Amino acid sequence: MDLDALRLLIDVARHGSFAEAARARATDPSSVSRIIAGLEAALGFRLFQRTTRRLTLTEAGALYLDRATPLAESLEEAADEARANARGPVGTLRLTTSVAFAQIRLAPLLAEFRVRFPALKLELLATDAKLDLVAERVDLAIRLAPEAGNDFIGRKLFAARYRVVATRAYRQAAPALDRPEDLRRHRCLRFILPEFRSRWMFRDAAGLVTEVPVDGDITLSNALVLHGCALAGLGPALLPEWLVGADLAAGRLVDCFPMLEAGGGSFDSAVWLLYPSRKYLPNKVRVTVDFLTTLLKK
Template sequence: METEALRLFVEVTRRGSFAAVARDRRIDPSLVSRAVASLEHDLGVRLLQRTTRRLALTEAGERYLGRIEPLVDELDRAREAVLVLSTGPIGTLRLTASVAFGQRCLVPLLPQLRSSFPQLRLELLLTDAKLDLVGERIDLAIRLGPAVPGDGVRVKWFDTHYRVCASPAYLQRAHSLRDPAELPAHRCLLFALPEFRSQWRFRDAEGIVSEVPVDGDIVISNALALRECTLAGMGPALLAHWLIDEDIAQGRLVDLFPAYRASATDFETAAWLIYPSWTFLPYKVRVVVDFLKQYLAELQPRLE
């Protein structure tokens, strides 16, 4: 019985599809199906129930998976432990983040990441959808928010916060905008999440929180596009500091209320590094997490 057949069986149960495993490995789906069928023939039992819509483990399959999955992981650990001595981290690392965050904060790090780990293949999945880490074989996810629900190991990367900003051109022709209470008189640029498009929250130096209703005729689901509209002078917007602090420093945007902390939800938010809660943390994930922590210092001017 070949270990590769065992590995394919484990991958099929994790992905729930022969076709998905074949795509991951860039092989024909029939090769995956035949490997699992051969495994079932050797054992003399059916491990998977196949229908046109889904795969399901049989009782025998569940018991067999419970025994061999730790063994397959241990074989991978043993192989990795030997190879990293001479090559460093190897294999493919699938990293996901939101489109705006990835473009602004991750893409600038890719040249150094490639230089540091030349044997590592990176698949960067930039999407605003919350991908299933196990189902989509995600090794590492970066997510933003006050707290990150769900399974997985969470490590805070850095604290985040928001600013209400506008372009100098907009401020030259706009009504007075020196206090958050004046925002209802302006057509704001709104992010397409429900909590962002109806009211913004402000906390002053004494900790007093006020909620200000906002409205506008431009609602956008992408933060990069929202920033572009703000730069174009179309109105004030509530944007994450990592996205617009460089614009503020260069005078392209103005922080309208620097004496306040602004938010649409919670004031305490962060960027989180998340990886599946496996007993085995691959070396490739560990070194990339360390890399991101190390290079946080380079991002710091935009993150404070």
């Protein structure tokens, strides 16, 4: 059995479309159709029912796929372990995260990644869109959320603490900004997500929570641009420590409320490493998980 053809069969069944499977593999749909037709000819039965509107597995196809999928994983595992034993992790690893996290936290690690895994290719999908990890054939995702979710295996990298920051020049020229309630008198720089856009939360050492409505004339969909506007002195912004830590240390920005925890919709946000749940974790994924866990944890 051709393992590549078997992998393609699994992809087509998952996507429910030759065209979508071809797009995910960056190949031509006619090539996908030809390989599946060859597989059906070799097996002696149809795997899919084809109509102009949809593609579904036949009863025989569903039975075959159910038995063949574990076999494909076992063959991949055997080949992966043999390659790893011979020359380390190989292949292409697809990793996705936000644009800001990719630039600030991941880009500085890529030189070390290349040195450690010279035979492993990396495709870094830096996007603020929440990609479908299965449909896009993503091996790993780094996401900022209160929890990992139930659809994937999640490993917490570190807590994502937030700060309300501004430049010293802004604070000297603007109205007083000594208490969270003072934000009502400022044109805040706001992130477009609902939990960050209209109300910021604060918690003191005793656990008392204060919610403050915020307003402003600049609302942004990208954390890097929001960060840049804060550095330009356009107003206070709620940003994560991993993004503004160097600016706070250098004095380019100041923490407006250093004695308080700050947040959008939650104080429990964290940076999570996610990967699709499967019986066998490929070596390329396993070593990358260990690499990122070691170097990104605070």
